[in-house]
Amino acid sequence: MKAMRPVVLVLIAVIAAVVGWLATVSTNRFSMPTPVLPTSALITMGVIAGLTLIMGVRVLRWRNGKKKNMLNPILAARTLILAQACAYAGTLLLGWHAGIAVDLLRIGTLRSGEGILWNALLMGGGGVVMVVVGLVVERFCRIPPEDIDGGSAGPETRRGETKGEGEYAYRGD
Numbered sequence: 001m002k003a004m005r006p007v008v009l010v011l012i013a014v015i016a017a018v019v020g021w022l023a024t025v026s027t028n029r030f031s032m033p034t035p036v037l038p039t040s041a042l043i044t045m046g047v048i049a050g051l052t053l054i055m056g057v058r059v060l061r062w063r064n065g066k067k068k069n070m071l072n073p074i075l076a077a078r079t080l081i082l083a084q085a086c087a088y089a090g091t092l093l094l095g096w097h098a099g100i101a102v103d104l105l106r107i108g109t110l111r112s113g114e115g116i117l118w119n120a121l122l123m124g125g126g127g128v129v130m131v132v133v134g135l136v137v138e139r140f141c142r143i144p145p146e147d148i149d150g151g152s153a154g155p156e157t158r159r160g161e162t163k164g165e166g167e168y169a170y171r172g173d
Helices: 005-027 043-063 072-104 115-138
Strands: none
Touching: 005 072, 043 072, 043 115, 072 115
16 A cells, blocks of 8 residues: 555545535535534544544554554554544545635625634644644554665655555454
């Protein structure tokens, strides 16, 4: 499994922001409610980020040698997948609500209620938390490379990619 690239996450956030902005413009044009998640969704986002962080800490403890028993490779793989899903979901939520916030800031003087704007900003902040937790836990799942020959990685490896050692923790070979 390849590591997430921040450029891809930024691209997804920009696309989601454009789609969120277009959705807000079209719903406002037809006098429909603004498509923003309720603040109760922050609880769900917090639970997802918390569970991801807890599972990541378990992998990190094993990686640092603080656990005596062997790590279940399925648990490590699930932790990695959950971390990446958390980061992608956070990116989508951040982008969507950033697009909504841009539109609401544009027409802010025409609207009396600022509650929707604060709601969109809170949801965007929750998306940022999910992205950060996902990226951090993904780092927890990487096994550091062993320095066998005392040199660095060869010129054939690109930045952010490793060859052999330094793979994810669930890798058994």
